[in-house]
Amino acid sequence: MFDLLKKLTQITGVSGNEEEIRNVIIEEIKDKVDEITVDTLGNLIAVKKGSGKRIMVAAHMDEIGVIATYIDDNGFIRFSNIGGVSKYNAIGQKVKFGNGTIGAVYYEEKIDDIKNLDLSKMYIDIGAKDREEALKSVNIGDVACFVGDAVRQGDMIISKALDDRCGCAVVIQAIKNMKETENEIYFVFTVQEELGLRGAKTAAYQIKPDLAIAVDVTATGDTPKCRPMEVKCGNGPAIKIKDRSIICHPKVKNLLEKAANKINIPYQFEILEFGGTDSGAIHISAGGVPSGVISIPCRYVHSPVETASLTDIENAVKLLVESLCYVEND
Template identity: 40%
Template sequence: MSEIERLLERLSNAHGISGREGSIQDLIREEIAPYVDEMRTDSLGNLVATRKGERPSVMIAAHVDEIGLMAKYVDEKGFLRFVTIGGWFDQTLLNQRVVVHADSGPIYGVIGSKPPHVMKPDDKKKPIEIKEMFVDVGCADQDEAKSLGIKAGTPISIDRTFARLAGDRVTGKAFDNRAGVVVMIEALKRTRSKSTIYAVGTVQEEVGLKGARTSAFGLSPDVALATDVAIPGDHPGIDKKDSSLEIGKGPVVIIADASGRGIITTEKVVSWLAETAEEFEIPVQMEVSGGGTTDATAIQLTREGIHTGVISVATRYIHSPVEVLSIKDVDASAELIARALETVSRHFKTDE
């Protein structure tokens, strides 16, 4: 197993929904410590690791949170009602096994529903909505659930583990954005850049790009790169007109996302990344998308504006527990950022 695969497996199998990312930050802190001069956690929970150097300073932002659930209340029979944290498609959640992160420790549960045997014909034709779902942890009543430390605000995450597919393809939960975290860590290991580098594990991206906004404001870097995942159009159910990306074809440089409501990467940043990729013979894919955005949108609009780009890993089935990507793409994305950190001073002057 490669180092990248080992690290991705470790991070993917760990749990940390938006707003409750502490255990993920602990893993990142352990992995990144040998490659930085100092680390701190800010008031929102962002992990800011700094390698001291020269200007231009560069921020690499990788959001660490995963979409999940949060207990809303426990009913009299011990079943948990919940809200979603982040963007779920309702039917993806149905009948999943989950981990309830109670005060007493992790407790397994299942998202229950009415069996088809007792459904009326009309019921079978209708999708089951999240508001009708519940989590069954096996408790007999409300008091038993409370005794385990299950209460309003208890985080809930999907119980799914990393697995290998054919070739260099792997599957798991939370590749959005633990893959981006791996890219950030690996880039920091490889680069010989003389710039000051801020490697930031940002929080609450899935619920509003919150950690990127506050950390970028505090750091005020000269340049920034966000790492994330992008949607490929290389599998049944999605057309190439919706996405021209393919897994296994290299890092994705985002030119624009969310039809411009997200980031529109400046020509200066696109040129920097494209020229670096060409110089070091790293194949890249250019992406213009109509939906979804990243931490880069918040960073770009911080203070008077920050030169910001995005390097993403093409990942199938995002916002599900069975995301799929190519390990070679993760490796190449880390290589592109490592080399871009070394060429940044050619493209950005510190008096700009």
């Protein structure tokens, strides 16, 4: 699982620019599904056909990043955020543009109080001597992801873009491990989740599923002086109860709980007081869809050092596979 995660996380796939990560996922699953399509918005939809219930499984391919908005005469690049970029997490980080150009993110020296920091007062330094040289590597509108190598420390993986490439990895592995089922499964690798669950909304409207399960990361309550929260790394995948975008349907929550108990894996319940997942868009699409979420506990979300348990991720695969087969008997 680590090798797959390393492969997926190190690809640049900022929201609205998911082509490269989509192509890699296609290569991973093309021999394991009956049909693959890419819709107008860019969602990758892989289908295992069946005559039973129509189930949608969603994991988003995109990651947060930055977009070049202006290049000054000295070659420094001003930028804006794509998705939830923290101004504090961004300081001193490296970013990588699609063509491989690396830049250092820093802020204007005239700021004497870090509380006054704003993304508009920050810039990217790619080592160019002037605007003309900078434009040879970066143009206005080019996007960049943060740089964060994937490393393994015991049971933990530390990397950029675990949100939500670990969800993508779970779905890819579930496709490979799927048991026989009469259900028709739509595995959707969505675009632009970080910009407001956009891809999931259009995909759900098109598919009109009977039931949906999203796979995404969630915050944890296991670091020093963090916001109190039940979810902890290493205690198993979390079954979401609610977040800001959804109150999960009892039918799906119970389905996931029964499946976890059946295969005897550890799990936890999640109530997230901020943020949302693709399920937030899916459950209010096409007349309403009973929806739930398998959440992977992840520390330091939206940073280049997101941290998660490999065992939790592997158990999330088992939970997803069992749940998809359990639906027909539920």
